[in-house]
Amino acid sequence: MDYITAIILALVQGLTEFLPVSSQAHLVLAGEWFGEVYQGLDVDVILHAGSLVAVIYYFRNEIAAMLRDWFGSLAGQGATKDSKLGWWVIIGTVPAGVLGIILKDLAENEFRGLWVMGTSLIVFGILLGLADWKGRGQRDEYSLTLKDVLIIGFAQAVALVPGTSRSGITMTAALFLGMSREAAARFSFLLSIPIIAAASLLYTVELVKTGTTSGWGQLAVGFLVSAVSTYACIHYFLALIKRIGMQPFVLYRVLLGALILSIIW
Known part of the structure; x- marks a missing residue:
């Protein structure tokens, strides 16, 4: 992987991880554009690590408050809204964590077909x-x-189904439950932190066993670009959705899904 490829993949990751458009589908498509169906475990790990650092830094004040009050509640200091939110993030992570372990091989192999991504982009976009x-x-x-x-x-x-979009499906559920757009997005982003962290740790363990296939310079650039672009994406997305809503992303998903299906058919 050269530096240009690393930068492009990192931008794709950073600009799509927290938008409701499926970063996984975009990374697979980018990999195929470069003639690589799968860009490599080391690249996956480093790009997601960049996004993880960005979302933690962006919500550092909220996370600090949740951790402080959560540990305080364990010590008998009583529950607060922040300690409760901390529990909600933990509990909300469990279903995806458990099913992710059970269905890991299926998600990484059987679900990676382009027809699955195209269909998911359209259905969950609607x-x-x-x-x-x-x-x-x-x-x-x-x-x-x-x-x-x-x-x-x-x-x-x-x-776990590619093309669904983790942020997209959680925002969809939150909106159906009567949350505002901004609150749905904020909770979705907070909920992503344990999942991304756990996945990064799991794949890092595998990476240690198999070794890296890319140069450390390219990986470092990928990490930096992923982190910066993710931070910018979160900032502007939260600023925009109150005014423009989700419909532009819905249209984009449907068009992208239709394009993918038209190619494979």
């Missing part, structure tokens, strides 16, 4: 559009109940 049009709620992430969190958590597990 669901996102319906949720955005029908929902328009005003609830924030602190108003979530256990039932709400379990629904969003199981929705996140559906993102």
